Amino acid sequence: MIGQYLSLIGLEKHFGSVRAVTTLSLEIGAGEFVSLVGPSGSGKTTALNMIAGFEEPSAGKIVIGGRDLTHVTPNRRGIGMVFQKYALFPHMTVQQNIAFPLRMRGQSNKTRIATRVDEMLELVQLSSYGERYPQQLSGGQQQRVALARALAFEPPVLLMDEPLGALDKKLREAMQFEIKRLQERLGATVVYVTHDQDEALTMSDRVAVMAGGELKQFGTPTELYRHPNSAFVADFIGRMNFIEGNCIENAGGTAMVRLSDDTVLSIRAQGLPARPSAGQSIKLAIRPERVRVARRGEGGSGCLAAVVQTCVFVGSVHILVVRLECRPDVLLQIQLPAEGGQPFRERDTVDLLLDDGAIHLFADTERHAA
Numbered sequence: 001m002i003g004q005y006l007s008l009i010g011l012e013k014h015f016g017s018v019r020a021v022t023t024l025s026l027e028i029g030a031g032e033f034v035s036l037v038g039p040s041g042s043g044k045t046t047a048l049n050m051i052a053g054f055e056e057p058s059a060g061k062i063v064i065g066g067r068d069l070t071h072v073t074p075n076r077r078g079i080g081m082v083f084q085k086y087a088l089f090p091h092m093t094v095q096q097n098i099a100f101p102l103r104m105r106g107q108s109n110k111t112r113i114a115t116r117v118d119e120m121l122e123l124v125q126l127s128s129y130g131e132r133y134p135q136q137l138s139g140g141q142q143q144r145v146a147l148a149r150a151l152a153f154e155p156p157v158l159l160m161d162e163p164l165g166a167l168d169k170k171l172r173e174a175m176q177f178e179i180k181r182l183q184e185r186l187g188a189t190v191v192y193v194t195h196d197q198d199e200a201l202t203m204s205d206r207v208a209v210m211a212g213g214e215l216k217q218f219g220t221p222t223e224l225y226r227h228p229n230s231a232f233v234a235d236f237i238g239r240m241n242f243i244e245g246n247c248i249e250n251a252g253g254t255a256m257v258r259l260s261d262d263t264v265l266s267i268r269a270q271g272l273p274a275r276p277s278a279g280q281s282i283k284l285a286i287r288p289e290r291v292r293v294a295r296r297g298e299g300g301s302g303c304l305a306a307v308v309q310t311c312v313f314v315g316s317v318h319i320l321v322v323r324l325e326c327r328p329d330v331l332l333q334i335q336l337p338a339e340g341g342q343p344f345r346e347r348d349t350v351d352l353l354l355d356d357g358a359i360h361l362f363a364d365t366e367r368h369a370a
């Protein structure tokens with residue numbers, strides 16, 4: 001990553017009374033792969049459209065490679081684009097489709113265009129398909145042609161909006177690696193919109209999580225997974241268990257959290273801030289793989305008693321669903337290593353040990369400990 005390349009500075013977009021994007025600021029490095037994720041309507045496409053120049057921002061600036069492009073027309077921004085619908089020209093062959101953006105940019109030397117088209121076809125591994133028409137290709141092949149076309153003029157910035165949304169799971173996964181491989185090889189800066197968080201985590205250097213038009217958190221996949229800054233991000237990225245409780249004391253790096261009338265958990269956490277303060281409602285959050293399970297009586301002190309509801313083997317892990325005895329309304333999902341036989345059965349009574357260092361406490365929308 002060489003310095004900041006693409007800067008969004010206080011970007012806003014209002015459609016009448018709808019605030020589609022509010023004060024979005026992102027600094028993206030050259031050659032970085034950044035995904036925008038979030039629920040439907042969170043402003044991802046609007047943000048991308050403003051970078052592309054299809055939507056005029058209501059406020060803010062877009063700077064690419066040191067140039068303020070906020071009010072520059074789309075065709076002068078030097079940006080490549082790939083959308084969910086392949087948008088190939090049906091009456092043109094694959095070769096002609098890929099050559100199109102080169103011609104549009106004033107390239108008239110036929111030999112040069114042909115060489116470039118061949119290179120691009122090789123890059124997306126479709127060398128023998130140049131003469132075909134789009135309708136003679138599979139969905140994945142069409143998407144690769146769309147990619148080749150977007151990359152043909154070597155745009156320093158590539159924007160992709162759900163480019164794999166129309167493909168089945170297997171093909172989508174294969175294409176994720178393909179896109180990543182091409183992006184790394186070409187050193188392109190990519191902004192990628194998806195609502196598939198697994199896809200974002202797999203492909204991205206950093207992920208921007210959006211909700212209601214706002215940026216909630218921007219970080220590497222590991223940062224978002226290990227240190228979510230809000231209950232929303234914790235829930236949106238990966239699987240998370242939540243238990244609602246009440247903070248009855250918070251001092252000296254230890255929080256006492258009441259889960260029910262007779263159950264109080266003492267949670268140690270480094271750097272626990274002043275809040276949540278006593279009396280505050282909180283959400284305790286823990287990942288499924290960070291709960292340890294022992295047979296009843298074998299868990300030691302500080303355990304939570306629970307009863308197994310189901311235990312299923314899903315290939316790589318066992319998924320255990322347990323009900324807390326102190327809070328029958330709470331079901332927790334736990335992931336256990338797959339080695340060995342079925343570790344627990346329905347109605348087994350167990351002790352749960354929540355790994356102290358892996359507990360997050362959230363009050364309102366803030367994160368308080370990890």
Ligand code: ATP
Pocket residue numbers: 015018019020021038039040041042043044045046047195
């Ligand atoms: P999805 O994942 O469903 O594609 P998104 O995160 O990309 O959603 P946007 O399409 O950016 O979300 O929409 C953000 C908000 O702005 C939504 O509430 C949407 O209804 C609204 N919106 C988008 N485009 C327009 C428009 N042209 N006119 C009015 N409202 C719009």
